[in-house]
Amino acid sequence: MKNRLRVLRAEREWSQADLAQRLEVSRQSVNAIETGKFDPSLPLAFKLARLFETTIEAIFSDESESEVYDQTQRNDKPA
Amino acid sequence: MICLPNNAAQRRYLRRFLVTMLFYVPCIVLAVWVFVHRNPTGILAYALAVLPALPIIGMLAVFGLYLAEEKDDFQRSTFVQAMLWSTGATLAATTTWGFLENFVHVPHLELFLVFPLYCFFWGISVPLVMLRYK
Numbered sequence: 001m002k003n004r005l006r007v008l009r010a011e012r013e014w015s016q017a018d019l020a021q022r023l024e025v026s027r028q029s030v031n032a033i034e035t036g037k038f039d040p041s042l043p044l045a046f047k048l049a050r051l052f053e054t055t056i057e058a059i060f061s062d063e064s065e066s067e068v069y070d071q072t073q074r075n076d077k078p079a
Numbered sequence: 080m081i082c083l084p085n086n087a088a089q090r091r092y093l094r095r096f097l098v099t100m101l102f103y104v105p106c107i108v109l110a111v112w113v114f115v116h117r118n119p120t121g122i123l124a125y126a127l128a129v130l131p132a133l134p135i136i137g138m139l140a141v142f143g144l145y146l147a148e149e150k151d152d153f154q155r156s157t158f159v160q161a162m163l164w165s166t167g168a169t170l171a172a173t174t175t176w177g178f179l180e181n182f183v184h185v186p187h188l189e190l191f192l193v194f195p196l197y198c199f200f201w202g203i204s205v206p207l208v209m210l211r212y213k
Contacts, residue, residue, distance in 0.1 A: 025150075025152075028153060
């Protein structure tokens with residue numbers, strides 16, 4: 001799953017370890033989520049959203065869904 | 080297996096794991112010593128024969144407790160993946176060896192060696208599972 005964790009973290013100048021400490025998870029967990037290799041559980045996704053004061057959708061995006069959205073946008077454009 | 084504990088659940092897991100291991104050593108020594116020197120019979124023989132298996136069963140309970148107590152989804156996921164890989168590898172190896180024993184002449188695999196084999200495969204599984212997340 002695509003996400004904006006790295007950007008959000010960089011904006012606050014937090015290291016992966018800083019974020020992990022705030023989330024009460026391991027640094028490996030943050031790295032795995034950030035690189036899109038592991039999808040967080042719903043409670044952890046909510047925790048992330050609360051921490052970054054935003055919504056889950058603003059952090060994570062379903063890759064296939066965004067591809068479908070991009071395709072729709074392209075098709076809607078006038079020729 | 081967990082080498083460097085990251086959180087309270089992992090610390091409890093390691094402590095319990097070490098306790099079961101510490102129980103295992105005197106249990107096996109006692110069972111062997113009594114069978115060699117006293118030649119027990121009846122219920123006592125059965126009880127002594129089962130004694131070294133109890134810490135091993137306890138170790139399985141320690142795995143279950145860790146899974147129940149670990150709040151870090153990623154850590155739990157990697158633990159479960161390693162557990163499944165080692166379970167699969169142990170079943171595959173012992174089943175294959177069992178058929179080899181039936182049809183051709185290979186050394187007999189003692190059943191008490193299945194758990195150490197499981198731990199061996201677990202030791203291989205953990206770094207392999209972690210490679211996925213590098």
